[in-house]
Amino acid sequence: MTLRTRLTAWYAGVFLIAGIALVGLNYWFLADWVVPAAGVAAAPVGGTAVQRTVPLETMQTLEVSSLPADAVVWSPAAVKSDVMTTVLWQSAIALVVAAIIAVWLGWVVAGRVLAPLHSITSTAHRLEAERLDQRIELDGPPDELKELADTFDGMLDRLASSFDSQKRFVANASHELRTPLAVQRTLIEVALGAPDASDDIRRLGAHLLDTNERSEKLIDGLLLLARSDRGLATRELVWLDEVIDDEIESCEALAAEKKVTFAVRTRRYLVDGDPVLLAHLVGNLLRNALLYNKPGGTVSVELDRELTVTNTGPTVPAQAVPGLFEPFRRLRDRTGTAGSGLGLSIVQSVARAHQGSAKARPNGGGGLVVQVNLPETGVRQPS
Structure with a gap:
């Protein structure tokens, strides 16, 4: 009642x-x-x-x-x-x-x-963590309901300020860390290029370069996450099917290394958004599907009413799926991969920045099915 x-x-x-x-x-x-x-x-x-x-x-x-x-x-x-x-x-x-x-x-x-x-x-x-711009702004006499609405608006102001401060901190900290990482990489490469470098130094340098690369990828992921969390500053019309084709082409070397094949079925799909962020969204989906797959597996990419990426990796427990969208959250059997744990977090953040959504569910034969819904514009390519 x-x-x-x-x-x-x-x-x-x-x-x-x-x-x-x-x-x-x-x-x-x-x-x-x-x-x-x-x-x-x-x-x-x-x-x-x-x-x-x-x-x-x-x-x-x-x-x-x-x-x-x-x-x-x-x-x-x-x-x-x-x-x-x-x-x-x-x-x-x-x-x-x-x-x-x-x-x-x-x-x-x-x-x-x-x-x-x-x-x-x-x-x-x-309201969402990425959309705290809504306010009640109740008009009326100064009664209890007006006081409640004003209190709620004040709480939202404080939350929005706190979230903005947090996002700025992540973006600034990530940006500041890129410079020393670049300097470290340069010093390591110079040391490895020295003619008198011993085998131990070369092995140590290779390990340090790999660690440095992981750190740079993590910093880039944090910067991208902070950028998408702030929303879209500018928009333009982007053919999502063309973005998918470009990202599949860029992942061919990784697919050959992992012995994974692509099964692609797309149609013309126009999105009003940021082409760079959309490319990162598709790229993260494809690389995740490749990295967490099995030799001889497949990655199915379908674009119709929504973008669906399915892989044939190890079995994923249903209760663990929601946590995969949180930063740095991975399954225990995934910790040995080259990922930073930000892939699906970036996908969800970019989708929300485009007024869309992302969800996932376990694949019946093992692996994961990720569905991304992005608003399609009413513009169609002339026939």
């Missing part, structure tokens, strides 16, 4: 209790009423209006011929009983009608009172 229904029920219940109490009080007062005339009343048989009241002391002189032919004679007790019965039934009917009107008015008033709460709820539903 909704809050609006409960408020209406409470309002109608209180109204009925008050109405019944009022009718009962009136009936009790009417029960103490004494008929002023200590006599009898005469009225037509089919009528309700008393035509004549005759005092009791003159009853012995009252002649039947003096009354109308269709008259009946009521005693004071009968008049009182008839009045009380009429008042009771009319009050009951009026109370039922008034209760129906009260329920309708209660429903309308409860809706108007709860309208600000619906606004707060709808705003909360639209």
Whole structure:
């Protein structure tokens, strides 16, 4: 039962209790009423209006011929009983009608009172960590609901400021770390190029270069994640199917190394967005599908209503799938790969930046199925 229904029920219940109490009080007062005339009343048989009241002391002189032919004679007790019965039934009917009107008015008033709460709820539903620009901005008198809405807006301001500060910190820190990593790589390469470098130094240098490369990939991933989290500064029309073809071509060497084949089925698909971020989205999906695959496996790429990438890697537990979209979260059997744990996080962030979504589920024969929904524009290529 909704809050609006409960408020209406409470309002109608209180109204009925008050109405019944009022009718009962009136009936009790009417029960103490004494008929002023200590006599009898005469009225037509089919009528309700008393035509004549005759005092009791003159009853012995009252002649039947003096009354109308269709008259009946009521005693004071009968008049009182008839009045009380009429008042009771009319009050009951009026109370039922008034209760129906009260329920309708209660429903309308409860809706108007709860309208600000619906606004707060709808705003909360639209909020995400990457979209904290929604505000209620409730207009009205300074009552409790206005205070609640203002408090909610203030909380959103603080959260937005905190998230922006965090994103700026990640972007700035990642950017600052790229320079010393580049310097380290240069020094290692110079040391390895020296003619007197021993075999131990060359082995150590190769290991350091590999570690340096991993760190640079991690920094680049953090920068890309921070950029996509901030949203799109500019947009342009991008053919997503062409982006997929380009990224598949760039992954051919890795696919040959992993002995994995591609199965591609796409159609023309136009997206309004950032071509660089979209290329990273597709590239991360393809490289993840290749890295976490098995020799002789396949990577299926389908683009119809959405982009679906399926691989034939090891079995993925269903309960572990949501955690794969979190930064640095990987399955235990994936920790030996060259990935940084940011691939699906970047995919989800880029999809959200394009007002889309990303989800995944285990593949029936092993591996993972990742589905990315990106809004397609209404523009079509001329036939």
